[in-house]
Structures are given as structure tokens and as C-alpha cells.
Amino acid sequence: MSESTVLNDAAKVKMTARDVKVFYGTNQAIHGIDMDIMENEVIAFIGPSGCGKSTFLRCLNRMNDTIDICRVTGQIALDGQDIYHPSLDVVQLRAQVGMVFQKPNPFPKSIYDNIAYGPKLHGLASKKSDLDDVVESSLRRAGLWEEVKDRLNQPGTGLSGGQQQRLCIARTIAVSPEVILMDEPCSALDPIATSIIEELIAELKQNFTIVIVTHNMQQAARVSDRTAFFHLGNLIELGVTNDVFTNPTQKRTEDYITGRYG
Amino acid sequence: MTTEVKNLKGNAATRSKVQQQVVNSLQKRHRQEKLFRGAGVAAVSISILLVVLLFVNIFSKGLPAFWQHAIKLDIYFDPAVVKIAEKPVQQAGESDNEFRQRDLEWRSAVGMINFNRLIVDGLQKVIPDANEHRRDLQRIVTSGERFAIRDLVIKDPSIIGSTQSLFLLTDANIDVWLKGNIDRSLGDAQQQLSPKVREWVESLKAQGVIQNRFSFALFMNPDSRSSLASAGLAGAFMGSLYMMLVVIVLAIPMGVAAAIYLEEFAPKNKLTDLVEVNINNLAAVPSIVFGLLGASIFIGWFNLPMSAPVVGGLVLTLMTLPTVIIATRSTLKAIPPSIRQAALGLGASKSQAVFHHVLPLAIPGILTGSIIGVAQALGESAPLLLIGMKSFVASIPSSAMEQSTALPVQIYLWQGNELRNFFEARTSAAIIVLLALMLSLNSLAIWLRKRYEVRW
């Protein structure tokens, strides 16, 4: 299809999902989803509230494991490796597939410690100077360095909402993940903070694969290469963002985009 | 046009009607609010009043007991009376056991000496007509003081032959008389003190030989029944202290660990639900039941000694455990889940998320809950009655396995003493000591909370 117009044919598949079903107790939230996520693309998940976007997103780094009643079936692979395989260490997976949450959630520690925690945890920096470098480069890449370089020892919780969210992004990229999952990262932010983060996403794309859930259609259109439309636990449509928004193949997608529901 | 104007007018009319209704309901609401506020202020005032009354009552009764009448006597350690061998020292080649045996023999020999003779001799120097009233003379210094003099000799035999100026506690009845805690108009038959003794102590007090001095006995001595004036809190205090140690060492780590496990790690299933319900029930069990449990388990099965602080501590641990667990769990529940997710999302394991992020945030709450639990245990008496800690113990326990009582139980025991006039004040003094301990524990809790909370 017209996907090749945006994604060159050589694009490598980063993650694959095959027949993924998710149950919360007896209640099925995801009804068999197949999806390929390409390397270095930004893919947006859209859809009405409760359609399973967050649920599916959480499957990609097994954050669903922390929900007792949640059960996942089917296959999800990262670089061809099954991430639900018993031999796979979930800690390693989460270092490879990082996550940024809807509400900024910095640790109630200093800005420095917020960034340094991940690298320390995974033994990525042994010396203090290495750690300093990681902290600085992560903050730079998150576009926060200039604002906080003089107050690294102050609490991360003392920053503004937008700064906190960028701190969380910096914290995530400090462990050098390959994929970053973002669940409505801008929903708690004002338009200016939002646009800063959108620019950031465009930049991060060069180094990371980004999966972003958003309720903001314009945002999906602005930042993503491809867009996936979810409805009632099903993947209805997945295509190049421009196509999905201008020329949806499915009636339900069209209804949603034109604001007939959701 | 005209219809529109009419409509507007109509709207205005209905609007003002609505406004009127709102105003009416507003008055009612204000009235209710005032009523509620009044009730609240009244409730708070009444409770403050009650607390103030309680404190005024306890302090006015108890404070005088911190001072006690003592008589200043020149005690001549007459070598003719205090006839003892040299204090034994450990010889080369003598085993510890042999030496201890000799030392014990020497001590009991010292104990046989009639130290009362020294006191009577001392009294004769300050009371001119002492010899005509030998019986009355025996009533002045409380009997426990002869042991205090004995201990002076044991500590330093070189004082034999010298004269020491000592303050000796007077009999409890003299203290009562001089403090005016007894009706002086009562006839001789109803008075505990003979007319002669009353005459003596009045004049000795006037001369400054008998003085009302700060009573170290209250803090340094164990309880006493033969010498009421020397009855002190030291035994009960040490008993309580040992129990607190047991509670702190057992209940806090166990409770916190259990709470962390249940809250953060345990799967949510029927079994853990059952455990949760039972912990909550345990917290509501009357404390005396824990006493029964302790008596049958720790004393009956494990054969731990009766009346020992270690058993008391174990019983109080059982009682405190649910408090600590519940307090810790609610603290952990209050930590936002986003912190756990943030840590997990970065690749921390579950226990790393808990120990690196959740627990540090929970520490102030855990400490507060634990200290309040310990303070509760400190004030508990009912379960201790059932494991024999209400028996009279005339020594200060030197380990948690020795017989002792506890501060709240001591209060109960003193409250029941027949010499009401003397022990009413002493009971209140003991309450003040207990309250002071409680208050310092609670202030510690507040201080710790503040201290750790400033770390944002």
C-alpha cells in the first residue's frame, strides 16, 4: 500500500504482536490484535476511551504483569524474541522498552537522582563522572538541561508539570531503551508544554522507536508516522497517519475521526 | 421584538423567584452550618476541659509526692555495733565461684548487724527525751533506711568508726502528718501517730532537722510493703522498660515485614483476604484476652517464668502487632502507585521498587504507627494481670527473665494500698511518670515524622 511512501521498504520490524488477547479476570479487554511496529517510527494509538489502548501498550513492556487479575495470551516479540517467554527477564525487557506515563511521576528525589536511578540500577555507569555524563546527556536530549542544570540537587517534584514530564522522558532515555512507550504523555499539560514534548518526540525518533497513546487527533497527526485506531478491544485500522486521517478505509475510523463518537 | 421583550421580562420574574428560593434555602443552610459549628466548638471545649481537669487533678495530687520528709541525722558507725570481718577480695588462685561464695557469706554477715541501733543512737542526739519513749523512737525513721545504711557499709567498709550526716526518710505516717494530709482534729485513738511522735516531728520540723526534700526514693527504689515511705517505681519502671524492648525488637520488625509482604508482594486471593480480616479482628480483641493467651502459651507451654517482663513483652507484642501492621499497611497504601510504576517502568524489580522508593516514603508513617503502638503497650495493664505481673516484687529486675511488675500495674497496686493518705499522692506521682513517658514517646513520633517529612 501507500505505506512505502513514508516508510522505506528497508524499515526493520522492531516489535511484532500476534493474536494478542488480554483478559482482566473474565472480562476480555483485547480481542486478538496483530501488529508490527517498525524501527525508529512513531506509531500513535487512538480510539475512544476504554477501547484498550493503554492495555495493549502495557503488554509491550509487560507492565500488565503488575496487575494481578490481568492475563495476556498470544505472542509479542521484540527483535524476534518472545517477550513473554519464561526465560526472558522482565527487568531486562523494561530496560529495552521504557515507559512514560500519563501523569508525570518523578521520584520524590533530586532531579539528578531521578535520572541516575535507572543507569545505577542497570550498572550502566560505574564512576561518578560517567553518571554525571549520562545525567547531562539525558537531560539535554529531553530539552531540559538548560532549565535545570543549576538545580540538579533540588527535588524533581518541584518542577512544573511539563518539566516533570520531560524529566520522566529523560529518566527513561537515560537507560538507553530501544522502544519508548508513552501513554497520553501530554494529557496533563498545557499547549505550550505539549508542543515542546511533541518537538522532543520528533527528535527522539532518530534514536528510538516510539509508541504513543493519545486522545488528541491533531497530536497524532503531527507526531506520528503511522496511526492505529482501536475500538472495543480490536485494532480496526493501521496505516500511514496521513492516510488514516484523510482517507480512512473503515467506517468506524471515519466516524471517530470526524467526531461522531468518542 | 415585543415577544422577546416579554420573554425577557418573564425570565426576570422567574429568575427573581428562583433567587428568592435560593435566599430562603440559604438562610436554612447558614443556620445548619452555625449549629454544626457550635456543636463542634462545644465538643472540643468539653474535651479540652476534661483533659485540663484530669491534669489539674493528677498534678495537684501527685506533685507533692515528689517531695518527701526526711530527717537529718549524724550516724556514728560505731565499731562496737558494726563488727565485721574485712571485705573479701579475690585471692590469687581462687576461682570466681569460691570468691563469690565468700563474698556472699560476708554480705549476709553484714546483713545480720543491727543497723537500727545506729539510727536510734542518731535520733537520741536530736531528741532530748528520747530515752523515756523508746517505742515511739522506733516509729520515726522508716524501716527501709536501715538497709540503706547497710548498703553504705557494704559499699565502703572504711566508714566504720566515722560519723556521717545522712538524710533518712521518715515513716510514711509522719510524711502524711507533716503534709497535712490527715485531719489533725481526730482523737488520739484514730491517729496513726502517738501524741509523743507528733510532738517530736513538729518540733524537729520547726528546727529544720526534718525537711521536705526531693524524693529520690520514688525513682531509685523498688516497691516496698514493710517500709511504705521507701516504696519506689524503679522496679516497675525497669519491668516496663524490658517489656518495651521486647515489643520494639519483636513487634516492629515483624509487623513491618508482615505489612510490606501483605501489601506489596502477597497475591490477592482468598487466603490473604482471610489473613487481612483476621489481622483486623486481632486489633479489636480486648487486651485481656491476649493475657489469657500469653498465660497459656508462653507460661503453660514454653514454661517461661510467671511475672517476667519477657512474657509481658511477648503478650504486648501480640497485642501491638496488628496495630503496627495496620498502620504500616495504610501508610504503604497511601504511597501513590505511580511511584511504583515509575520504578518498575525503569526496570526495577518489584522488591527494588519497594525498598528503593516506597519504603523510604513510608518510613515516617511506619515510625509513627509503631511508636504509637509501643506507647499503647506501655500503658496496658489488663493482660499483665493475667500473667502474674501484679504480684508484689520488692527488687529491681536485672534481666527480662526476673519477676517484676510494670508501671500501669504499679499504679493499680498503689491505688489499692490501705495507707490511702500516703498512696493517693504516690499513685498520682506514678501516673505523672507514666504520662511523661507516653508524652515523650509521642513527641518522639512527631519529631521523627517531621524530621523525615522535610525530605519532600
Ligand SMILES: Nc1ncnc2c1ncn2[C@@H]1O[C@H](COP(=O)(O)OP(=O)(O)OP(=O)(O)O)[C@@H](O)[C@H]1O
Ligand atoms: N486494572 C484493570 N482492571 C480491570 N479492568 C481494567 C483494568 N485496566 C483496564 N481495564 C479495562 O480494560 C478495558 C480497556 O482499558 P484501557 O485502560 O486499556 O482503555 P484505554 O483505551 O486506555 O482508555 P482511555 O483512553 O480512557 O485511557 C476497559 O474496559 C477497562 O475497564
Ligand SMILES: [Mg+2]
Ligand atoms: Mg488509557
